[in-house]
Amino acid sequence: MQRTDLLMRIRNYKDLENPPNYDSDKITVIEADLNVNSFDSINEASMDFKISVMLHLRWINHLITNQFTSVKSTLEYVEMDATKMGRLWVPDLYFPNEKRSSFFNVMTDNKMMRLHRNGTVDYTTRLALTLSCPMNLERFPFDKQTCSIKIESFGYTTSSLQLRWSNISENAVALNQTSLPQFEVTGRNYSHRERTHRFRGNFSYLQADFHLERNIGYYMIQMYIPSLLIVLLSWVSFWLNVNSVPARISLGVLSVLTITTQSSAVNASLPRVSYIKAIDIWMTTCLVFVFAALIEFSMANVLSRNSSSEKEFLQRIFRMTKIGRIEKEKNGNDVTIGLRRRRQSQTDGEKKDLIVNEFGNVNLKSEANEKAEKVEQNKGLVYASYLDIACRVLFPAIFAIFNIIYWVYFWKLTVN
Structure with missing residues (x-):
């Protein structure tokens, strides 16, 4: 029963609808991992690429620790699927170079949240993205291209939220075995930066670059x-x-x-x-x-x-x-x-x-x-x-x- 009681208490606790450190001046740090499941296609005519990813976010909210203590739970963590997450706060992230995107929802929405006793929150979701990829075709078909995934907070400036690639995994951006008909993925790198939006302020964003080399055989x-x-x-x-x-x-x-x-x-x-x-x-x-x-x-x-x-x-x-x-x-x-x-x-x-x-x-x-x-x-x-x-x-x-x-x-x- 302690799992049910804990979930009920967490869902009914309204302060968890706000971002961590909402009433303080502390900065909430969001760590991200990206697992690329597949490159579906790369289109030179529209200069974009389709990709399927698993996005994992991690942050700390000490209010969750209080909930574990209040119900005297001995559990180390508790899972919540999309139906139980309710109005719990998640970062308002978006993809600046996005053209189209969607969540996978076969059977149920592919979203999951895991709440740990120490206040750590793990949020995982699966996305299908169509992202812009500007290409220079002067050397076509001997060209090499770099396509990027960019992740940024929509409303929280760097004074309240900052994005970082996870330092737990050596590969914060993992790439599964992919086979593209015209390209070969020769490398990848990732970075976190800041940029200024007019009238909005400074925002933290993440960028993962994939280096592609065209196969000349076709x-x-x-x-x-x-x-x-x-x-x-x-x-x-x-x-x-x-x-x-x-x-x-x-x-x-x-x-x-x-x-x-x-x-x-x-x-x-x-x-x-x-x-x-x-x-x-x-x-x-x-x-x-x-x-x-x-x-x-x-x-x-x-x-x-x-x-x-x-x-x-x-x-x-x-x-x-x-x-x-x-x-x-x-x-x-x-x-x-x-x-x-x-x-x-x-x-x-x-x-x-x-x-x-x-x-x-x-x-x-x-x-x-x-x-x-x-x-x-x-x-x-x-x-x-x-x-x-x-x-x-x-x-x-x-x-x-x-x-x-x-x-x-x-x-x-x-x-x-």
């Missing part, structure tokens, strides 16, 4: 390797014939569209920041390379078309002249078309043909001159082939140099 598989393969695929056009216009155009356009879509998919899960990220440098460079491959084909195609267009132009004039001559003959026009004859050159043995133009003039062209014209006409096609051959070496070499600089630079930043 982004290697989903972003870096696919974009690398797309860049390599765009170089296949250098080995295709210059006249294979549909194949080279399709390859170039599809490569550009794929890189653009992939870059958009990366940024869709990230906040719209104004600075350049490490992944932006990579995706932009890949886009430049596939776009440059498409431009190279355009240049090669222009060179090849210029060589063939002159030949086609001369052939078109010859056909038009021949058609005009036939039409004039049908109309009975007396036009002297010219002479067809062959001469055997005694000096060099060159064979000359007579080419008739629409004005009746006779032009003689040697086989040597025709070959020279063909070489001149095919010069553009040769230049286009040389351009393709040069790009087969130039593009991979420049891209390899970029990769060396990119990966070495960000690897050193990650190590340091």
Whole structure:
């Protein structure tokens, strides 16, 4: 019966509704322990993280000792769950960087208070928190982040209440075995500080920092390797014939569209920041390379078309002249078309043909001159082939140099 009597007396004792040392100038010291049960998620887009914690607070209220003595209880402590705590005083703590929070209440509210004979009060509660975590994504996805839990009194200034991390446990902030899909917890530290609120005064607050390092594996598989393969695929056009216009155009356009879509998919899960990220440098460079491959084909195609267009132009004039001559003959026009004859050159043995133009003039062209014209006409096609051959070496070499600089630079930043 002494446990029941003790609980009834404590619940009915109104002075326990006030903070300890309420009628004196003494400062109430609250010691805190934090047990992190799990990191549920870390969201870069909203810059917050979800966490499940067990918060344990301890303080001393000597009025409780008097209650144990008054009922002559031999108990060392007595427990009170959420239904029995009633209006007993608990610190008015809140989380300054909180976005959302809730108590766990499966079966019953996950709150418990233990009152000791020596006046010590242990209060434990289980919380689900969504806390703000400002992130610097300049090195994304090679970045390291620090996310914090901050605890502060809402109404009691440092003159009446101060918060401290517990010195009983070596680890005032304990971290259970957690496995995050994209991050690894590399360390933690905790501190207590004071800060001033305008119009309110100085307040004591606790801060626990968790150091997180991003795992690069997901982004290697989903972003870096696919974009690398797309860049390599765009170089296949250098080995295709210059006249294979549909194949080279399709390859170039599809490569550009794929890189653009992939870059958009990366940024869709990230906040719209104004600075350049490490992944932006990579995706932009890949886009430049596939776009440059498409431009190279355009240049090669222009060179090849210029060589063939002159030949086609001369052939078109010859056909038009021949058609005009036939039409004039049908109309009975007396036009002297010219002479067809062959001469055997005694000096060099060159064979000359007579080419008739629409004005009746006779032009003689040697086989040597025709070959020279063909070489001149095919010069553009040769230049286009040389351009393709040069790009087969130039593009991979420049891209390899970029990769060396990119990966070495960000690897050193990650190590340091």
